[in-house]
Amino acid sequence: MTRIEIVLGDITAQDTEALVTAANESLLGGGGVDGAIHRAAGPRLAAAGAAVGPCDPGDAKATPGFELPPPVRFVIHTVGPVWEGGDEGEAEVLASCYRRCLAVADGLGVRSVAFPAIATGVYGFPAEPAARIAVATLGSTRTSVELIRLVAFDEEAEEVLRTALDDAQHPSGDGGAVS
DSSP states (O other): OOEEEEEESOGGGOOSSEEEEEOOTTOSOOSHHHHHHHHHHOTHHHHHHHHHOOOOBTOEEEEEOTTSOTTOOEEEEEBOOOOSSSOSSHHHHHHHHHHHHHHHHHHHTOSEEEEOOTTSSTTOOOHHHHHHHHHHHHHHSOOSOOEEEEEESSHHHHHHHHHHHHHHHSTTSSTTOOO
16 A cells, blocks of 8 residues: 655655655756756766766656665656646646656556655745645556655645645545544
């Protein structure tokens, strides 16, 4: 059974077998979480990204983790949607990112994966619907991954993720209370 947990912290310091990075299509590195993972993994990550890229929005590709601390062995690169108001299929592309990352992790035999909040930075996807999509997609996708860790970079992002997870686990909106 897959367990989803939420933590506040640095994604590059997670003790999972794989880290997901919110990449750009080139997979050469960028800003935000992608830049942080590239800095932590070292310069070989960009070369490995170039070798497997480009990557279309909604897809995912893996490279070694290089200099990331064990137990991290892989970086899974996914390209989220650029927010254009919500009527351009952004939700479907974002859900595809999460599904494809799990499929790639399954192909690698990975049992634990840390995810950032994909597309909520410079790509502009609003945090609350993005969190709901992440939790719903990860919770409903068949996978051999045993631990999915959603890593929040600040307390506000952590609260949004916790609310989405609580709402998914207690859909009545009453926190599971019985009336």
